[in-house]
Amino acid sequence: MSFLEIKALTKRFNDVTAVDDFSLTVERGEFVSLLGPSGCGKTTTLQMIAGFERPSSGSIILNGRNLSDVPARKRGLGIVFQTYALFPHMTVEQNVAFGLEMRGISDTDRRAKVASALDLVQLSHLAKRFPKAMSGGQRQRVALARALVIEPELLLLDEPLSNLDAKLREEMQLELRRIQQEAGVTTVLVTHDQSEAMALSDRIAVMQHGQLMQVGTPFDTYEKPRSSFISTFLGKTNCLKARLLSSNEQGSVLDVNGVQIKGPSVKFMPGQVEVSLRPERIDIVDAPDSDLPAKVLERIFLGDQWLFRLETTLGDLLVVRRNRGRREAEPGETIHLSWTPEHFQILPVNREDSA
Incomplete structure (x- = not known):
């Protein structure tokens, strides 16, 4: 049994189906990204895992436990929001300690856990600082420390880097991956940024119109897209309409705008197809x-x-x-x-x- 099992998850808002028969498994310690355009259902899926939205049907099983009737506060998950949601009147260490206080952790254990979490995100030297006196990247790491200090079974990240500038965002991608691997926590990230998904993930789950379109490693998803949507969404590509004239074990022949070109062997019947060719492959x-x-x-x-x-x-x-x-x-x-x-x-x- 996989560590996280999402089975036939569906969410309807009146006549609108936001998530449609979504199934996915995530292994312990794995980093999986839900990738897709705005409105594809990825955030709604994350909210159902977190317990903020109740599924219309389907199930979410974490480490053998069915979360269907478990309220969000009792799921024990670590969550980092797009806005970080830090308390402005609290110092860094107070923000990180908040979840432990709510769980009744003793002062001695709480101080040790907070110190360990701040060390993990390399912010021990800023423990007494307030969020308003910190950079965006530092605030993001505080939010990560607060989510990880409770030792969650699952870490959920909702567009955590979207408010950072391009250079800092790239730096924080490396930092986020380091922190996740050192903590060893199973992680699900929601993002619309394909480069972010490829940089961080063990596997990418591409979504469109509430449905799961393809799951695979970043390399396999980029190199072997199953549709023109995936090929164009996951990086730049040249997508051309073509007619498949023939195919055998030696290769295929295609007609593209009246020009015959050779392609790889495929199992399609002759007829209309689409051809994707990455710019860096020319x-x-x-x-x-x-x-x-x-x-x-x-x-x-x-x-x-x-x-x-x-x-x-x-x-x-x-x-x-x-x-x-x-x-x-x-x-x-x-x-x-x-x-x-x-x-x-x-x-x-x-x-x-x-x-």
């Missing part, structure tokens, strides 16, 4: 080795890489090229592209995605 090459000429429409410098938007007979393509400290093609110039057929992801047509 090479800019010398003309003799080219599969496709392209005209540069836009060029954007991103520091460590260049992003190109190109006009080709297949359609407009995005191409990412590592910054090698040398001149790159400018808008208006013609370049030549090449790729490996195995880098194409051939996906079934999803009417809802393309609507």
Whole structure:
């Protein structure tokens, strides 16, 4: 039995189904992210796990215990909200100690546990400081310490990094992963940020319209998306409409905008499909080795890489090229592209995605 088992979880608000037949298992010590756009049901799912929302149907079983009739305050979960919800009139150590006081922990044990939690998040030197005198990243770590000090079976994180600036957010991703691994606590994160989910998670659960669309490691979910929605939501991609002409063990042949190209072997029947090709999988090459000429429409410098938007007979393509400290093609110039057929992801047509 998995440590956390969510079975056929459904939540309806009158005529609106926010979460639809959602099932997921999480192993002890694992870090799993619920990833999806706004309104996909990920926060509602987290609130049902926490006990803030009652499921319309389905069950949540934590370490063999059915939480269906257990109120939120008795579930013993650690929760970090988007706003951190710190008490402004309390010092750092008082904020962290609050949950222990509510549980009647003795003063001696409470001081030891608070000191250990602050050491874990590297804030022991700020124990007497008030939240208003701290940075966003420091306040976030206080909220983490407060959630972890009660030694929860499960840690729930609701967009905890969304209020931080980009640079601090990247730094805190590393810090959050370190803290989670050192604490060894099973963690479920809600986020709409695909880079955050990939950086932090052992596995990602992608949601759309209240449903679970795909679960897998960050690498597998990125490299082997099951739909055009997942391929476009999880990173940049070129998604092209195509017709699968044939496929066998040696590979497939596709028609993309009247151009025949080779792809990997698939088990689909010939007909309409969608093709996903990641920008970093396309090479800019010398003309003799080219599969496709392209005209540069836009060029954007991103520091460590260049992003190109190109006009080709297949359609407009995005191409990412590592910054090698040398001149790159400018808008208006013609370049030549090449790729490996195995880098194409051939996906079934999803009417809802393309609507």
